[in-house]
Amino acid sequence: MSTISVSILVFFALICTLIAALVGLKVKGKYIPNGVILVLGFMAMSVGAVFGFLNYGEDYDAYKRLHWQTLTPSQIQPLVDQGYTVFVDITADWCNICLANKASVTHREKIVNALTQSNIILMQGDWSQPNVVVESYMQTQGRGGTPYNKIYGPGAPNGIVLPSQLTVKAVMLALEKAKG
Structure with missing residues (x-):
């Protein structure tokens, strides 16, 4: 796996961890706007799509x-x-x-x-x-x-x-x- 792919995967994991933490805080009664979680969710999907595209499994050379x-x-x-x-x-x-x-x-x-x-x-x-x-x-x-x-x-x-x-x-x- 290339360095770019590893970097994207790490970034994706960080976003997912952040979403999980924010949802956990929201469940405990902290004020977390739904929009923030939605935007981070969309961001995670976008990063996941880029990762999927780069790791389609096809030899581009x-x-x-x-x-x-x-x-x-x-x-x-x-x-x-x-x-x-x-x-x-x-x-x-x-x-x-x-x-x-x-x-x-x-x-x-x-x-x-x-x-x-x-x-x-x-x-x-x-x-x-x-x-x-x-x-x-x-x-x-x-x-x-x-x-x-x-x-x-x-x-x-x-x-x-x-x-x-x-x-x-x-x-x-x-x-x-x-x-x-």
Whole structure:
């Protein structure tokens, strides 16, 4: 557990102890405004929520295990013929939806675990700057912008186009279907 998590847990325990002490004093007849106890209770819930968020149990650095190859469209079909699943990601630094997809889906531990299987090849086309290979690939796909994600595999040799706004469920289902 990180130092921040321990600090939050200690702060949470102190707030709860303070609430218990104030309620005890109130029961003994001391004047303690209900509002003070309510505010401290809300504070305890907020601190507890932050602790829960930080200790969700997910490895937020899992995405570092992803090893992207440069998009090489001519290699996709031979890899699929050999039994591989190929995940293609066309992205750009300036693409807000691409950044959101990374944060909420492709960098999530569950997806990283699925994408790091030995039979999966990751290919990424970076369209942050003009790129002839990416442009040519996108023209063959009938698309003109980012984000664009497609999964090829023995079960889907022509590929499965994923929605622009990725979801964990959509990626997992497409990976399963493409696997065959």
